[in-house]
Amino acid sequence: MLYLSKSRYCRLWQCPKMLWLDTYRPELKAQDDAKEARFAVGNEVGDLAMGLFGDFVEVTAKKEDGRLDLPEMIRRTEEEMKKRAPVICEASFSFGGLYCAVDLLKKENGGWAIYEVKSATHVSSVYCADVAYQKYVLENCGVKVTGVYVVTINGGYVFDGTRRLDELFNITDVSDGVAEETMKIEANLRTAEQVLAGGEPTVDIGEYCKSPYECEYWDYCTRALQRPNVFDLYRIGFKTALKHYFDGVTSYDALLAAGKVKNKTALRQIDFALNDRGTFADRDAIRAFLDTLSYPLYFLDFETMQLPVPKYVGTRPYQQVPFQYSLHYIEKEGGELKHKEFLAESGPDPRRALAERLCADIPKDVCVTAYNKAFECIRIKELAAAFPDLSEHLLNIESNIKDLLLPALFPDDPQLNYHNLEGVHNGSEAMDLFPQIQFMEPAEKETARRNLLKYCELDTLAMVKVWEKLKIV
Numbered sequence: 001m002l003y004l005s006k007s008r009y010c011r012l013w014q015c016p017k018m019l020w021l022d023t024y025r026p027e028l029k030a031q032d033d034a035k036e037a038r039f040a041v042g043n044e045v046g047d048l049a050m051g052l053f054g055d056f057v058e059v060t061a062k063k064e065d066g067r068l069d070l071p072e073m074i075r076r077t078e079e080e081m082k083k084r085a086p087v088i089c090e091a092s093f094s095f096g097g098l099y100c101a102v103d104l105l106k107k108e109n110g111g112w113a114i115y116e117v118k119s120a121t122h123v124s125s126v127y128c129a130d131v132a133y134q135k136y137v138l139e140n141c142g143v144k145v146t147g148v149y150v151v152t153i154n155g156g157y158v159f160d161g162t163r164r165l166d167e168l169f170n171i172t173d174v175s176d177g178v179a180e181e182t183m184k185i186e187a188n189l190r191t192a193e194q195v196l197a198g199g200e201p202t203v204d205i206g207e208y209c210k211s212p213y214e215c216e217y218w219d220y221c222t223r224a225l226q227r228p229n230v231f232d233l234y235r236i237g238f239k240t241a242l243k244h245y246f247d248g249v250t251s252y253d254a255l256l257a258a259g260k261v262k263n264k265t266a267l268r269q270i271d272f273a274l275n276d277r278g279t280f281a282d283r284d285a286i287r288a289f290l291d292t293l294s295y296p297l298y299f300l301d302f303e304t305m306q307l308p309v310p311k312y313v314g315t316r317p318y319q320q321v322p323f324q325y326s327l328h329y330i331e332k333e334g335g336e337l338k339h340k341e342f343l344a345e346s347g348p349d350p351r352r353a354l355a356e357r358l359c360a361d362i363p364k365d366v367c368v369t370a371y372n373k374a375f376e377c378i379r380i381k382e383l384a385a386a387f388p389d390l391s392e393h394l395l396n397i398e399s400n401i402k403d404l405l406l407p408a409l410f411p412d413d414p415q416l417n418y419h420n421l422e423g424v425h426n427g428s429e430a431m432d433l434f435p436q437i438q439f440m441e442p443a444e445k446e447t448a449r450r451n452l453l454k455y456c457e458l459d460t461l462a463m464v465k466v467w468e469k470l471k472i473v
């Protein structure tokens with residue numbers, strides 16, 4: 001018998017081979033560092049959305065080992081439907097091996113409406129496939145489905161101190177998209193049955209490898225391609241790269257021979273890779289850049305968090321809220337390298353304290369460098385908008401930022417190896433850790449704060465190293 005959940009149906013919808021690999025070769029998946037964080041975000045949004053229509057009952061049940069107890073959830077759902085509960089969360093159904101849990105099942109218009117909750121800010125076509133699958137299961141269980149909706153986060157919502165769920169969430173009627181997807185369900189289920197009964201299916205790569213979700217089996221499915229290849233070219237669009245792939249032109253040699261690449265940067269990339277020329281350095285551009293820098297010279301890096309549900313007044317969903325920075329600086333030519341840093345208390349709004357310290361740490365009219373300056377500049381502009389009394393100083397800092405977005409020049413420097421750090425190795429880990437600190441025991445809290453400070457310090461130290469190296473290029 002075919003066993004599917006709604007998430008497995010969506011995997012099949014994106015690519016049948018993905019479902020097969022999930023089932024039989026999951027170890028081939030590339031590591032996804034952000035998966036847990038996404039999961040936590042989904043849970044937070046899902047929990048909050050339960051209260052969207054007021055009173056509700058939740059039928060989630062777990063076994064002793066922590067896994068979901070599906071038969072019990074189905075039993076409780078039947079019971080609550082009989083009691084005519086107005087909203088049932090995680091309402092569960094099973095039909096011939098097909099299982100689904102509806103995020104919110106709401107009694108309306110003489111039947112039941114499905115509300116699928118997503119932590120995204122826009123409705124994607126895969127959501128319609130997801131809801132169509134749920135509708136199919138429910139209708140085959142004898143439920144009259146009178147509405148199909150997707151609940152997403154309203155990206156334009158600004159938290160004013162009182163959380164209003166009806167403003168935080170957008171509800172979209174997806175009847176049309178679901179009707180279209182419903183027509184494909186039986187055929188998709190037959191495909192699933194065939195795919196899962198056989199060996200690894202032969203499916204070529206295609207646009208679906210990156211959309212709606214980036215597939216974790218990309219490296220496995222492209223393992224026969226020479227590396228580097230057309231998909232590694234600088235700023236080549238995925239569709240363009242795919243077109244070359246389908247034309248049979250994927251290796252750098254083949255691309256050159258076929259005259260497929262016109263872009264100067266991409267041509268240089270190919271030339272350097274084929275002729276083993278190491279790292280390209282445009283000396284004139286570097287000298288011109290260095291001439292724009294002056295002492296005292298500052299190296300700034302922020303760490304930020306992105307909350308799907310804003311909790312600080314004046315912030316939007318997913319706004320990047322800075323909570324930490326590292327600042328290396330050199331006062332004069334040949335001067336000592338000094339360091340300042342800031343890490344907010346986890347819990348309260350970190351922005352005011354950070355903005356004040358930033359103004360105290362960086363005087364006006366000094367040269368500041370940042371790695372990928374657009375990010376730091378936008379954060380500072382947001383701080384200036386939030387705190388008008390600091391705005392003049394903040395905007396002065398912002399206007400003096402120069403971009404140090406340059407190629408990695410230190411592949412082998414152990415001092416700059418983020419893997420040697422404890423606990424926090426990248427911005428995503430920093431973003432996940434910071435909001436958790438407020439709930440930690442003192443010793444754990446101290447370790448977490450120390451790890452965050454070390455990580456952020458390394459970011460600006462790397463910038464200092466880049467700058468030092470550029471001076472002798």
Ligand code: SF4
Nearest residue numbers: 015018209215218221
């Ligand atoms: S990489 Fe592409 S072809 Fe391979 S499983 Fe994923 S979506 Fe399918």
